[in-house]
Amino acid sequence: MTNDIIIHTEQLTKRFGDFCAVDHISFDVYKGEIFGFLGANGAGKTTAMRMLCGLSLPTSGKATIAGFDVYKQTEHIKRSIGYMSQKFSLYEDLTIIENIRFYAGIYGKSDAFIKDKTARLLQQLHLENEANKLVGSLPLGWKQKLAFSVAVFHEPQIVFLDEPTGGVDPVTRREFWNLIYEASATGITIFVTTHYMDEAEYCNRVSIMVDGRIDALDTPVALKHTYNAASMDEVFLQLARKATRVDG
């Protein structure tokens, strides 16, 4: 982790009609940081993430992602980031090799780069013997580890992970976090949402969104101290209970 700012937002806001989904959020994320982006369902996380990925234009405020402006340089942003989520990550009816080639190709990587890196990746994940199997036939945990590796294959500056470990068994969930640590050590910034509060502890810093605002942002240790809580779970519950928005 360094002091170089890789994500910068200032009063970033998104309205849908008279509903303020993201309400003047300002924060910085540093290069190589593992940044946990928490919030209850409906707090505005997805909307905020869509703006940061260049997929949705803000209503007002400023943001730069890897130095690129979220209003004018969305295509540059998309090239500089990787993305994976629990709901969609890889094409189930393509093989492992085909998925890697497809994603790397979209990001404009050369055949030589793809070939060399694919071999190393398969070895790292112990998937050499499965390389020509359909992704749909892999257990969920393997799929998610592979999806993460594919999301950082083109060596993006930032990778956005939207609940990447939902439903994954506890052993594989930890292997997944090892991949996160390794990517972070190479300088890739990790921006991650999760419902597992033990995973919040693994982040360098954590923000907690409530009703579209960022109500808390600090290291897990400092947050527990501030809220006089034994765990991040307690910190989260204290903050999220203040929500007045009706999510039902």
Added chain:
Amino acid sequence: MHSVIVHRLSKAYGKKKEIKAVNEISFEVAQGELFGLIGPDGAGKTSLFRMLTTLLLPDSGNASVDGSDIVKDYKAIRNKVGYMPGRFSLYQDLSVEENLNFFATIFNTTVEKNYDLIKDIYIQIAPFKTRKAGKLSGGMKQKLALSCALIHRPVVLFLDEPTTGVDAVSRKEFWDMLKRLKQQGITILVSTPYMDEAGLCDRIGLMQQGQLLSVGTPGEISAAFKQTIVGIKANNMHQLLKDLDTFSEVEDAYSFGEYHHAVMKEHFNEEALLKYLEEKGNSQIVVQHTQPTIEDSFMQLMKQ
């Protein structure tokens, strides 16, 4: 008296039946018990629930629900169980109220007759009763689905991953609702991938790759973990984990929130551990003795 009896129940998929989704599973659930099936995606929880709710035929083995056989007496079972599938499956283009009336009607009853059972839950979505179900938020959909699964006053309720993808606050609320339902005498079978929800059940079954790893009360399962677990943190947690992995007296080490958990071999020496970690360059080392949790047990059973 047992409300659910499962005996060597099996279900396999694939051309050669090579995918053993449920593999010779046996367990019992007592009347009025809150029983949790804990396991990751792909463990076989949904296949098991679908067999017990008569939506899927087993390949072998047998099971009964409230005294009725899941194959021969399927019609009787359908009348007396409630089932909330993992995926929202109410009618999206009917309103909240219409969905509830519909489910009451197909079970030959009325909302009024059983309203006392769902009142606590339904009252929270009643302000939106004219809204189409498809337009509800996640939390509201979940409450409506639970109301619809209860409206015919089932004797056994099956809830398949009701809290998956739900935030910590809504999860807590949902479990509070289950506790109140349990007081009404309904037997509840609930599945979840979240290990921390295990402690909220009377008894649990840990499930992985089609098999039950262990069945018992949360206390019994934690107590079956015999080794000492040491919780350790230090200045660099990633490095600390690597160092723990290579220490001879550590049987297994993994991250566990703020502290790492190190499962120690018998008669380990804490001073030697500390000395080793310091020599490896770790600083600000904090060690605390830790009670095993369900998640520790699950991982140990998984690795065996």
